[in-house]
Amino acid sequence: MRTKSETRRQAILQAAAEVFRETGFERSSMSDIRERVGYSKPTLYSYFASKEELFSAVVFEATELEFQATLQALDPDQSDITQALESFGQRLLALLYSPQVQALRRMVASQARPSELGRTCYEMGPVRSEAAIAAFLQQAMDRGQLRQTDARIAALQLKGLLEAEWIEPFLFNALNEPKPRQVRDTVARAVAVFMAAYGP
Template sequence: MRAKSETRRQAILEAAAEVFQETGFERTTMSAICDHLGYSKATLYNYFASKEELFSAVVFDATEAEFQASLEALDATVEDMTEALEKFGRGLLTLLYSPQVQAMRRLIVAEAGRSELGKKCYELGPVRNEAVVSAYLQQAMDADKLRPADARIAALHLRGLLEAEWLDRFLFQTLEPLSAEEMNATVERAIAAFMAAYGPVHG
């Protein structure tokens, strides 16, 4: 029974994500999501009490993949920091610039200023990721793999460098799909700049 319930919940999230992306948060109705699914309103409300709650769940479903990918990519067993950060960068950009996550990020940006949704989305995504990356960088600083610095600011700089070449094109929706070669080159340049700023100071 639990497996069936989880399958139905996932189907609702996937359908809701499609409808939200097509029509935006404000114009989306629970009725429209029901029509898209073929479920009754009673079934939908049994899982989610409101459109806001459903939207938050959709965002969490999308950002959870990013969060888990960050955890997996930050490999403390890799001794070489350039190698470790390049591994993280490739994983992060592959996810952020996938079509599904791009669509969800644009939807979040479009709706963020209209209600408390912006704060919720920020806490679900960037805040959690920043905490994980900051902790990882602090560990590296403590091990003399990076120079001592404010780990939170370093985490923000790392994210900024990784997205610097593509963020404007993403925001203005002029970004073509990235090839593996383009992404690898972007990551190498970003990590080289980061290590130039935060690499360990010897002697």
């Protein structure tokens, strides 16, 4: 029974991904997705309660492998802390400012009040990345590659520096998908500032 349920869930996610890609989030509807997948309305809603929930599931499904690869770039065996942070930063910005993740972040930010979708996205993204960054930075501090301080605060400040040049254009819908050269240059500047503050 579980296999059948997962098969149906994956079919819904695939149909939704196709509809969102073809018509965009705003113009898509649950009816469009239901027609594409061929399931009844009760079946569709038994898996996903809303278009927003379904969209977030599609984005998470599409980006989870890249998210894991981004966290794996925080290699504790890397002897050059600057290089390790730059490698991570490039992957993180490329993920955060990909069209899919930009769309999800804007959708969550547009909610008028706190929502389950917002909490889920926060826990799946920022909370997980913050914990991984803090753990990596603490290891670097213990090895003497960074000065000792609160690793969680340092992780938040690193993320803030990485996004500093892009966050406002993003919030005002004035940011296109960044080019690889832009990503590299932004990350190099952010890590230089971070190391000036936290270097041993």
